[in-house]
Amino acid sequence: MAAQRKTSRYIVPVAVAGIAAATIGLVPALAASGDPDLPEITAQQLIEKIAASDTQTLSGTFKISTDLGLPAFDGLLGGIAQGMGDGASGEGPGSADPSAQLTKLVSGTHTLRIAADGPERQKLTLLDGKEEYSLVHNGDEVWAYDSRSNEVFHEKGAGEGGPAPEKELPASPKELADEVLKAAGDTTSITVDGTAKVAGRDAYRLVIAPKQKGSTVDSITIAVDAANGTPLKFTLASTSGGKPVVDAGFTKVDFGKPAASEFDFTVPKGAKVTEGDDVEASRKDAEKDLEKELGGLGGLGGLDGFGEGDVNVIGEGWTAIARVDSGAPAPKTEEAPQEFQGFLDSLGDKVSGKFGSGTVFKTKIVNALMTDDGKVYVGAVTPEALVDAANAAK
Structure with a gap:
């Protein structure tokens, strides 16, 4: 296994x-x-056909x-x-x-x-x-x-x-379709x-869209x-x-x-x-070396150590935001290895609010706000929504 x-x-x-x-x-x-x-x-019939x-x-x-x-x-x-x-x-x-x-x-x-x-x-x-x-x-x-x-x-x-999955799946395509539509609830249009x-x-x-x-x-x-x-x-x-x-x-x-x-x-x-085993051993050694290089990034380097209790989810559905407290100051891009500096700078925008100040790292889908005091807010939401969540948490 x-x-x-x-x-x-x-x-x-x-x-x-x-x-x-x-x-x-x-x-x-x-x-x-x-x-x-x-x-x-109908949407339900099409979901049943997929199932x-x-x-x-x-x-x-x-x-x-x-x-x-x-x-x-x-x-x-x-x-x-x-x-x-x-x-x-x-x-x-x-x-x-x-x-x-x-x-x-x-x-x-x-x-x-x-x-x-x-x-x-x-x-x-x-x-x-x-x-x-x-x-x-x-x-x-x-x-x-x-x-x-x-x-x-x-x-x-x-x-x-290996063992069968522990979670029971719906017994029929119709049941699965019902579960999908129920899960969509008021937050999703299908x-x-x-x-x-x-x-x-x-x-x-089939079109799925947030409400x-x-x-x-x-x-x-x-x-x-x-x-x-x-x-x-x-x-x-x-x-x-x-x-x-x-x-x-x-x-x-x-x-x-x-x-x-x-x-x-x-x-x-x-x-x-x-051989795959040799690759795995080589990768672990390389990851250790990279972690040392990223040591100057403070909070970023510590993200791997979070347990489940360190992550809080704010909101629900498409606008859910994960809040993580790294317990360390936010990374300074000028302290990153040279090959990372330009990349990080191109992603980040400085922001401020009641929460203090921080940097929003952006893509077209997932955005992340890293505050200067080590809090991280991540979600498929706008940068404004991340700042609002950080302000509300103060």
Whole structure:
């Protein structure tokens, strides 16, 4: 089970990309040749259709674009990589390590080929010009290959098994739909907003939106396959406007069973192979070194030590704010390692109020206020809402 949990951190759930892509999005204008004429359906019926979907096999091409409103990560990640050790030199986890490669999906536009054959076999290939990065889960093994560096990552122990989940799930799609709508309550609007054509398939558009003011989320739109209930695309839009925060979905999809050979992996000639256990040990050493470098950041460096009792939730629904008391002064960006300084400065705005003074770190969705006396307020809410929460806490 330990190995299973460890491996699950690395595998991008390929099936989930088509089944429950709850953070990746759909552009409203999807149809190239007119929206399909489909029978009318209620939001509850559409949620029931999603819940009843039992898609186990699929293959296709998936495109994802992410715009968090952040500066480019390349320079920052490059500096961190140097500090943590360069895989090519043998001092770090290596360029084939999934935890390093898949951070690329946090920004920019990427094309992926994906395939799935149940919970035991998935494959994802990230295309980058002539270079490719492949991640394969086949039974109890995970393989990853970076063609640019000719490096391989390998880990065993990803097999199925272990105890069943303790939480009981609703017994039927209707019960699940009822639970979803009940949980939405007065804070959320769930509607069906027309139809769309996605990857050549007819789909309904399910739109989820906050009713509360102060949230940074404008709406979430999911394109649901009209025939089998599989989500095909999904848009997360911010109240700040512009491009969707995340816009992803299939451009081609086939629900047939992929060939078994699709999930075979042979180590390329001359490739360097790194085992998962070695990567884990190397990562822990690198994290210790990075913590030492971040020592001057005070409260920021201490966030990992919080227990559950240190976090208080203010409000509910879409405007909930987590309040954390670090017990240490806020970090000073000028004391951060050089590769972090410009990045932190570009994110932060100085603010003040009854609470005192602090800095708001912003993205298009999640914002955080760090006060000078070590309090942290985080939520998918506007900076003004964070300042109001800090003032009210005084």
